[in-house]
Amino acid sequence: MASDKDTPSLLGGKLSVINVGLDKFATELADHDVPVVHLDWKPPAGGDPALAALLSKMGA
Amino acid sequence: MDIIEKANEEAIRRMLGAEPVLIDVMPAGDIVPNLEDKMILHAGPPIEWDRMCGPMQGAIAGITVFEGWANDLDQAVTMAASGEIRFDANHHHDAVGPMTGMTTISQPMLVVENRTTGNKSYCAINEGLGKVMRFGGNDAEVLNRLAWIRDVLGPAMGKALRDMGGVELKPLIARGLSMGDEMHQRNVACSGLVLRAIAAAMAKTSDDSIALSEALAFISANDQFHLNIAMAMGKAIMDPVRNIEGSSIVTAMSRNGTDFGIRVSGTGDEWFTAPVEMPEGLYFVGYSEADANPDMGDSTIVETIGLGGFAMGASPAVAGFVGAGAASEAANYTHRMSEICASENPEWTIPSMDYLGVPTGIDVRLVVDSGIAPTINTGIAHREPGIGQVGAGVVRAPMACFEQAVRRLAEKLGIS
Structure with missing residues (x-):
């Protein structure tokens, strides 16, 4: 957990970002010349817990 | 889960073990199982007339006239809407068809045999680009081209393929992939390879040099000619799975x-x-x-x-x-x-x-x-x-x- 003391140095330095999930955040950063790697990820089964549980039992 | 993994191993074994060969072109009425008069097979899962999209209804009207079941498009639409024409999915008859996917008794069908399992699959011949029946075209230009395919191109290809013993498709696809085809929207390499494979046999079995010239020119001018062959091949590979x-x-x-x-x-x-x-x-x-x-x-x-x-x-x-x-x-x-x-x-x-x-x-x-x-x-x-x-x-x-x-x-x- 970052403390208030840590925060200024994070935002004050040069950022390198790994973005997970929604690509909008990555494209926004890229538009501002921030180095960013986007990981295209979605919750299993589209976030449907029952379907995800079924898939787990089916070996997915 | 073990049962699923083992079943999938068997499915993959059958897919990879398939040996599809283009062996013939024959009228659909002679070879497509359970295809009857006044029956139209279409692309996709089963659907009734009222839910069909515009191009599908247009193609059905056109093929109904082409088969001589109606005198004009208006009469064809009336017949289709009244239930006088029966519809079913190509997939229910060992067949496939691009876009609207019209299959009726008189159309010449590419025949692909899976020599590993012995099953056969069927697809009509590709008509070319632009205004064609698979995209819902149904005017005289479209119907005249279909008649030429039925009367000239289909029989010529059938004779050639029977004479030469067919074209093995697995190596042809392998070569096409190395030449930049993906076999759905780009078939220029495979279409050329098919032409190379059958041209000599078409010349050997033809007794009409003008018809032969037109047939070869038609195949040469159609970059998507191979698509329908790839489709029949796909069906022949997947049905045993x-x-x-x-x-x-x-x-x-x-x-x-x-x-x-x-x-x-x-x-x-x-x-x-x-x-x-x-x-x-x-x-x-x-x-x-x-x-x-x-x-x-x-x-x-x-x-x-x-x-x-x-x-x-x-x-x-x-x-x-x-x-x-x-x-x-x-x-x-x-x-x-x-x-x-x-x-x-x-x-x-x-x-x-x-x-x-x-x-x-x-x-x-x-x-x-x-x-x-x-x-x-x-x-x-x-x-x-x-x-x-x-x-x-x-x-x-x-x-x-x-x-x-x-x-x-x-x-x-x-x-x-």
């Missing part, structure tokens, strides 16, 4: 312009359907998205065997043609499709991807778990009947089909 208990491998993907449907090995011949999506792509000059019909055709059997959008990496040129991005992005499509497939094909490789085998055996579990829908390269038809192709693009199979299939397979296996 049906009905393996427990298997989660997709055996067919297809769309009728209204619904998208899939079949899965372990759930038999049941269709899982959802509303079909609109392709995203590039339009010919003068047309736009407002003119486009929703996705249509049995041609997704090509993706089902690992080609088309799954083999995009082999065909950087097609990525631009279908509006899928830069040529350098083509490989990403293939990598993504690998994530939803159980295996890869060691005989169909992509040289520019370090000879990676095309992704093979779409597993519905992997599709739903990852949220990655199969990518399909497709032609785009005008939404009004009679106009034809207006563009090409990429469309994704609806996730709902795969979710339904997962639930049904679980039910059959007693998993809850």
Whole structure:
């Protein structure tokens, strides 16, 4: 957990970002010349817990 | 789960062990099982007249006139709407058809035999681009071309193929992949290879040099001539994969312009359907998205065997043609499709991807778990009947089909 003391140095330095999930955040950063790697990820089964549980039992 | 893994191993073994050979061209009425007079087979899962899209209804009107069942298009529409014409899905008759996918008794059908299992599959001959019946075209130009295919081209190809003993398709596809085809929206290499394979036999068996010249010129001028051969091949490969208990491998993907449907090995011949999506792509000059019909055709059997959008990496040129991005992005499509497939094909490789085998055996579990829908390269038809192709693009199979299939397979296996 970052403390208030840590925060200024994070935002004050040069950022390198790994973005997970929604690509909008990555494209926004890229538009501002921030180095960013986007990981295209979605919750299993589209976030449907029952379907995800079924898939787990089916070996997915 | 062990039963699913073992069933899928068997499904992949059958897919990779297939030996498809183009052996003949014959009238549909002589060879397509249970095809009868005043019966029209169409693309996609089953659908009734009232729910059909414009191009599908246009093609049905046209083929009804072509077969001589109606004197004109108006009478044909009346007959179709009244139930006088019977409809069924190509897939229910060992057949496939591109876009509207019209199959009727007098049409010459490409015959592909899977020599490993002995089953045969059928597809009509590709008519070329522009105003054609598969895109809903139905005027005199369209019907006259179909009559020439029936009376001249089909018989000439049939004689040649019988004389030469057929064309083995597995090596032809392997070579086509190395020449930049993905066999759905780019078939220029394979069409040329087919022409090279059969031209000599067509000349040998022809007794009419003018007809021969016209037939060879027609094949030469059609970059998509091979698509229909690839489709019949896909059906011949996938039909023996049906009905393996427990298997989660997709055996067919297809769309009728209204619904998208899939079949899965372990759930038999049941269709899982959802509303079909609109392709995203590039339009010919003068047309736009407002003119486009929703996705249509049995041609997704090509993706089902690992080609088309799954083999995009082999065909950087097609990525631009279908509006899928830069040529350098083509490989990403293939990598993504690998994530939803159980295996890869060691005989169909992509040289520019370090000879990676095309992704093979779409597993519905992997599709739903990852949220990655199969990518399909497709032609785009005008939404009004009679106009034809207006563009090409990429469309994704609806996730709902795969979710339904997962639930049904679980039910059959007693998993809850």
